[in-house]
Amino acid sequence: MxxxxxxxxxxxxxxxxxxxxxxxxxxxxxxxxxxxxxxxxxxxxxxxxxxxxxxxxxxxxxxxxxxxxxxxxxxxxxxxxxxxxxxxxxxxxxxxxxxxxxxxxxxxxxxxxxxxxxxxxxxxxxxxxxxxxxxxxxxxxxxxxxxxxxxxxxxxxxGPTGPNPFGLDTSVTVGRGDIDPVAGEPAFVDKIEAGSPAEKAGLRLGDEVLAVNGVPLFVNGVLNTGALAWLMKGVEGATAELTVRRPATGETLTLAVTAARYPHAPLDVRSRLVDGNIAYVTLPGFDPELADKVLAAITDMRTTTRLRGVVLDLRGNGGGRPEAVEKLLGALVHDATHGYLCDVKGRCTPKRTDDSVELLNLPFVALTDRHCASACDAFSAAVKDLDLGTLVGTRTSGTVSGPGEMYELNNGTRMMLPKYHGLGPDKEVVNTIGVAPDHFAPTTAADLSAGRDAALERAKSLL
Structure with missing residues (x-):
């Protein structure tokens, strides 16, 4: 963080x-x-x-x-x-x-x-x-x-930071790990890394975290940031004793999770057909290679199926590189300005789509949530402002001040600073505000625990 x-x-x-x-x-x-x-x-x-x-x-x-x-x-x-x-x-x-x-x-x-x-x-x-x-x-x-x-x-x-050493994320964080200013009860586990300490300890998606090391996570409706910090900012070897409620069964469990190094699988896309003829693809980060994989997956499904639409799942996408945004938007529209980079004196440079990408020419839905940050915010703003498709889920994180450059100090630490601040295609401020979906379909603890996906179901009905 x-x-x-x-x-x-x-x-x-x-x-x-x-x-x-x-x-x-x-x-x-x-x-x-x-x-x-x-x-x-x-x-x-x-x-x-x-x-x-x-x-x-x-x-x-x-x-x-x-x-x-x-x-x-x-x-x-x-x-x-x-x-x-x-x-x-x-x-x-x-x-x-x-x-x-x-x-x-x-x-x-x-x-x-x-x-x-x-x-x-x-x-x-x-x-x-x-x-x-x-x-x-x-x-x-x-x-x-x-x-x-x-x-x-x-x-x-x-100094260098890495992923959460327990291998999980929660519903009360936003973007890349900050406290969500609209965080409310219950705080539930909405991400578990494969092979992580959280998975090995028996945690499951949707588990509501009631207490960390015996300390309630909420007191009178107010988030206890110290207890959350222990869970989200633990160090290797530290143990967090979690009291959780599992909505699917109604059980209350106490699970000990010890932070440890574990092999992190590289980010990758997943794809499949849903409803027989809708291409569903996940994008965990805006990397140009992953963008290519998204487009390739859609092309592959198209070779065997007459697709009626595409669902791109951006939930949990922490952002990435502008080139990937330009590439994926280029699959939806050509010759378009998808945002602006502006200096402190208000001089702005337009950001353009990558018109070398072949247009999909298919109805498009993107699934968003509060972990959709940075480049994911920017992509979502372009989809909405340019009327390229439909957003389903919840408001994005609004963690999108501007692309940062990394600088090194003589003590070996690094400082990231954005030279420009970004605006949306209509020159609106997205930073700190986020992008509201066209259709609200929040992920709940009960849905995750039961294996339901309300946002995907809404997307399928729209297509």
Whole structure:
């Protein structure tokens, strides 16, 4: 899960394991005072080498945002440095290492002068901290706070993250793992990875999670984010004792799930005929190769069956690459603008369909849910705005600020920043709002538990 205001877990203490020993406080100074650090670099494939978080690292993050983020050209550095300093002092208090001289210097709104003033105080604070672990925690708190202040679902920072180590997802998260602002009871399991600890422990789709380690997941109708974080952000070897209710049988069970590494099957499409002559294809992510597989599957079914329509299941699709969106939309329409990428001054570049793809010329339905995020949001908006088909399910996640580029800092962590923000085909804002379906058919715990699929049944009736 990404760092930010809406994530389940924030704070520097969760990433200390990646730290290495400090060698002094870390550069960025000269006889004349703090200087601008080296620029962040475009991230290369492969796993970066961890290194200490120094004042230079914090400065890299500060300038990386100015140089590469959507609002960087008009950004006031105080909006980054004030929350960064607040996070530092809060981390110091948590560590029992607050300092009398830890006071934010006067800031003027001048980017370079403000960084110099901040860095000078930062170095004094870091030098007086009790050990390298404390310095690492305080530095990471500063960077995390700057990125969180952007309040952008495609601006992230931290070390490498992977899928949920328990191998499940729940109905109270949205997009790629943030808390759904409309989350309500019951919280139920809506995804289980094959071969995962969750599957091995006996969890089933639709199981309603009542408590985690004896702590209720909802109290007076309010989601307990701490209990949810234990379930969604567990570490290898951690055990979550889940109290679940199984709607199909009415049983209440207690199941222990221990987070562990397990082989993750690569994302792939699944396809079959439903109702005899409807092509049903799942798309778990917007990858160009998967888009090709979707189109190939439809072509294969067409060779033996006179199809009356296509259902593309986008539920659980966390997004992906714009090329895949262009390719699949190109199978539905040619010579169309399916959205816009705009800079902070309102200058927009149209996004166009891939007209090299052969048109399907078939009635089309897409199934959506709250996990349909990013490129999935964008695709859904185009289908609806351009009247290319029908959306069935629930509103998409609205996690679609803009395509992000990955940058590397000198401590081995990576920061993703979108240079442009996206708009829908009608220049409407989809980010934070999502795309409403044409026909509402939410997936319920009872449906999942009983093996029913109300959205697919609705799609079949529409075709």
């Amino acid at each position: 990404k760092l930010g205001r809406r994530t389940l877990v924030t704070g520097a203490t969760t990433v200390l394991a990646a730290a290495v020993a400090f060698v002094g406080v870390g550069g960025g100074t000269s006889a004349a005072g703090p200087t601008r650090p080296p620029a962040c670099t475009k991230a290369e494939p492969g796993k970066p080498t961890p290194a200490p978080t120094t004042v230079e690292t914090v400065g890299q993050a500060y300038y990386c945002i100015f140089d590469n983020y959507y609002s960087g050209p008009v950004l006031d550095g105080r909006t980054l440095l004030v929350p960064a300093f607040a996070a530092m002092t809060q981390e110091m208090q948590r560590l029992g290492a607050d300092q009398a001289g830890a006071t934010l210097p006067a800031l003027t709104g001048r980017k370079d002068a403000d960084w110099a003033a901040f860095a000078e105080v930062y170095e004094r604070i870091a030098a007086a901290l009790p050990d390298d672990a404390a310095r690492e925690a305080v530095g990471r708190a500063a960077i995390g706070a700057m990125v969180a202040e952007l309040d952008d679902n495609h601006a992230t920072w931290g």
